[in-house]
Amino acid sequence: MVSEGVDVAAALHWVEVLTSPVVRVEELRGGWTSTMLALATRSHGELVLRLMTREPWRTHGPSLTTREHEVQHALAATAVPAPRPVALDAEGEACGVSAHLMTRVPGAVDVDRVDPASLARLADVLAxxxxxxxxxxxxxxxxxxxxxxFVAPEWAADTGLWESAFDLLRTDPPGYEPRLIHRDFQHRNVLWSGDAVTGVVDWVETSIGPAWLDVAHCCTNIAIGHGSDRADAFATAYVERTGARPQSYFDVMDVVGFLPPPGRASFITAHDERERLEGHLLRAMRRVAS
Known part of the structure; x- marks a missing residue:
C-alpha cells in the first residue's frame, strides 16, 4: 500500500513527461523498502517506478536510488539480467520522495524453486x-x-549458540577477494519464466565485498523457508561452479543480521521459520568449529 503523504499523481506526471502517457498502474507486492509500481506506457513499454516510501530507507533514499541507477547502468553492458535505468529523481524534487524509473524485466518471483536444477540456475546467475x-x-x-x-532472541531454544555466534562476530572477518555483490540476492529478488531466470531486481544495496556473503544471504533465506539441506545444496552448487572456498564466518554474520534491532519487532514470526533459522545457525557454527 502506498504510504500516506506520497503524491503518486505527481510521480506519474514525472514519468509521463519523461516517457509517454501511462495507461495502466499496478502496485507490485513484496517490497519492504519501497512502493513499487508497474507501469504500462503508451510508447515506452513496461516500466517499474520505485518510490522510496518506507523508513528507515526513505531517509537514505537519495543514496539508495542513486546506487541502483548507477549499478544498473554498469550492468547494461553485461549478461546479468537486470532492469535498465530510465530516469532518477534521487532528491524527490518531482516525486516528493526518492524515485527511480527503470525497465520492467519479464518473469515472476517463485520462492519455492529449490529443486536441484533451479538451485543450479541460481548459482549460475550469482556467479x-x-x-x-x-x-x-x-x-x-x-x-x-x-x-x-547481539541479544539472543526470546524464542531461542539455545541461547548459548547465539552468544557463541556474537563472540565470533566480535572478531575480525576473514580475508576475501573483493567482488561486486548484489547484497540481497535471494528468491524474492529473482524472476523466473519457465525454467529460466529472466531477471534479478533490487540493486539498492549493491556493494563491493565477499562473494560468500551473497551465497550466505541466499542460503539463510532458503533455510528459513525450506530448511538447511536445500540451503546447503545451493552453496554446493555455487562452489561447484566457482571453486570458491566457503567462509562460514559470513554464514554466521548473515543469520545474526536477521535479528531485529532493539525496539523493533522481528519479521520472522512463525515458529517453524524461527526453528529453521536457529538450526541453520547451528550448522554454520559447527562448520566454524571444524
Missing amino acids: GIHGVQPTVDVRTFQSWAWQAK
Missing part, C-alpha cells in the same frame, strides 16, 4: 554477478549484524 568488473564506484559492503543486535 555471473560476481564476475562483473564494475565500471562505477560502489561502496564497500556493510554488515547487517550490528553490535546492537
